[in-house]
Amino acid sequence: MTAIDSRPTSSPAEVQGVGSGRRGSVRSVVVGTMLTLLLLPFVPLVLASLADGYFYPQVVPERWSTRAWAIVLDPDGRTWAALRDTVGIAVVVMIVSLVVAVPAGRVLGTRRFRGKRVIELLLLSPVLVPTIAVALGIHVVFLRLGLAGGVAGVVLVHLIPATPYVVLLSAGVFANAELELEAQARALGASWWQARRHVTLRLIAPGLAVAALFGFLISWGQYVLTLVIGGGRVVTLPILLFATASGGDAAVTAATALFHGLPAIVLLVATTRVLGGAGLATFGGAR
């Protein structure tokens, strides 16, 4: 009741009054077209993955089959092995980047100090500098250190793009959290540890979960770094997908692509509620 006066809920379209109906339907058509175009590339993948011989010029397959999915989902198959490696690497990357990033994020999100801008720029640069340059630059050293061609080396290079993201995201989380409540808890008799455990953690947990998810997804989708440092011996899902795509079985390629892409979409949708729009945009930067 009290909100009515101060904050009308009308959209700009509503305010325009006369003619808004027609304008509204034009808008719906444009939005519908836009969404169709954005989702269209997934359509041939779905069709191809379920086709039994998806021959030109069939638009919709004439016969259907789950053969490709059986191959992809075979627990003894290559995809499943790649999934295990991908998840394993991504989880380690997620944990390490979180441990490294959270203290830095808290400082960057809550304090002002000299050199802050420089630190932020330093942390932003791995996001901007082309990954191929990083991969090629680091390869020889990793060869000499025996890290090339192994999972450990791949984890280390995945940390390069993952850590900055998790730092910047958790800085945002801390900046928006009401950390004064921590002091309030101390004033109410909580110990340092209790205050962290019962107040700070509860305030930042959802945001940090999202930051961790980013760390995971950056590793999950990483191609160049794995290709160069893994040297073909570490086969994650993107590497496998690329190999399959060049290999020729369109149905298996399509199924592998969907198998690789769906978890990311599911995780995103699941966290939409936690994240605001601005947070989501960071996904676009997360490669």
Add this chain to the structure above:
Amino acid sequence: MGDRSVLHTRARRALRHESVRTWAALTPAVTLVLTLFGGAVVLALVRSFGLLGTDPSARPSLDAYRRLLVDPEVGRSLLLTLHVAVVSSTLAVVLGIGAALLLRGLGRGRRLTTTLFQLNLPVPHVIGAVAILSLLGQSGLLSRAATRIGMIDEPASFPALVFDPYAIGIIVQYVWKEVPFVGIVALAILHSTGDDLEEAARTLGATSWQRLRHVTLPLLLPGVLSAAVIVFAFTFGTFEVPLLLGSSFPAVLPVLAHQRYTDVDLASRPEAMAISAVITLLVLAVVVAGTTLARRTVRQDAA
């Protein structure tokens, strides 16, 4: 007097303590990024000067850069890469802003629409590239549909949208992936500013076009410019998308760098490093220019 100096010392000590804690918290992350990322960039640079290669007695030289300068393939690569980056970031920014304005005006169903709009944001680029290939390739879905309605009768008559000299497939993939990114950034700005200022402009006599021009776009500009810089950096430096969707000659610079690096002739490796150094410098130059511009537009009088 004694009291004051004690207090003074204490305050200074507390301050120093605070700053020690700040840097202690930053150290792990900064060390990690400096060693791995900084190390990699410095090494690429050092190796571009012909050092740390197979010959331990080599002296630093600019040979690799000289060879790049006279290599016509490199020139063509550079032009292609710039073309891809400029066209796709421009399209992504324009369409992204348009999409944000459209989505903002939606009444019912806005939540669902926004979720669908950003669905491809977390999709890894390799998948996007595979998907675009299966859509735009000569035996892809569009080609099939064109055949079905009788526009063409064989895959070869479908226009080359992938592996093509204009990099259309690559650009389409980038735009497809980056429009939601720019759109969500713009939508977040619009959301946080609300339509209060547009309302104020309306009552001051601004028409809808004037409100867009004098209120909405100036509000969006700094944030969207930063997003544009990120998009440019990305479209300039990405490897896997052009590898899958582009022609191999000329290839974009990142692909060319990888080609030279994996060349059987190990002497090409410094060239690969030199290309890496060049794309890094170009991207950083654009980033600096973009952020400076973004900061200037915030201050500059729009009048």
Add this chain to the structure above:
Amino acid sequence: MIDLHLEGLTHRYGSVVALDRLTLDIGGGAVTALLGPSGCGKTTALKLIAGLLSPTSGRVRFGGRDVTDVPADRRGAVMVFQDHRLFPYLSAGDNVAFGLRMRGVPRRERRREAEAVLDRVGLHGLASRRPAELSGGQRQRVALARALILEPEVLLLDEPLANLDAHLRDGMRELILDVQRERELTTVVVTHDQEEAVVLAEDIALLFDGRLHQHGAPRTFFERPATERTARFFGSTNLVPGHRHGEVVDTPLGRLHVPDGAPGGPEVWVTVRPERLTVADPRAGQQVQGRVTSSSFLGTRSRAVVEVAGIRLTVDVADDALVDVGPGTALTLGLPAEALWTVPRERREGTPTSPDHEPATPGWGDDARTAADPDVEVRS
């Protein structure tokens, strides 16, 4: 000078009726206040006049012109918002010149005019400042200047003083009234604060729950409220329950004479403002005796709460005479007949009213309603 006519204006947000059939004539060249608690629909009404909202039904007329379908940017009414809404990326001068720019006025001319208007609102030399570099009071003045430069037919002010500190309010109020008089601007002010309405407006429209409740000159709201709700909204008035027979009302205080035309009956509240009660003045015809329960000093006045026949009456005097009157002191209060008024009393005792809607009447109100027994023996 143009007068406004609102005819049956209704606005719904979804299923909520924000404004319900508001019909109001607003005089040209004068200041009218739309007054009411938050959520009463007053800002909705202002936006409907500005054209920022379209009414669900009803018409808005400026003079003889029906502007209901004229969009805000061509209506000739300019609204100044409570939160000033300056464009953060423009200097104060460019903010002021914004409307002229929209009209295509050349830069040099609009700059000159902007500086002149900034001078007028007391912001000489601040044209190049950013909104972020201005104080809250200065921002509000820039927002006013931004509207004035357009020489609007109608000036709409949404809570123009609400965001200002007490010491800035007087200056802003004087400025608004000065420029309004200079230009004979038809002005509508929205406010939730009855004091603000009284000092700014010649005419007040009081809204509750989206409906026009009472409309008239400021004094009538204090001395001739139409309802209990109005009386309570205007604060700290004394309400004494009673049975009315013509011009006399039987109350726990005795039989009181009330002026002709006082509404309500037979169940009424007798209202009397604390400042209209007199202390030990033999000229006042009707007198009651009671004992002081508390007294306080209010800066420019002093106040005592006096219990009479189980009812607490608040009395204010213009000096500090009541400050040292201790609890228990006997006091004779005069109730001048012309200071008394009645409003209808709902059958249900203690009709619940949400705290949103009525400012609390300190130490008073509920006591009277519950303590009162209208059938008590009348002393004369």
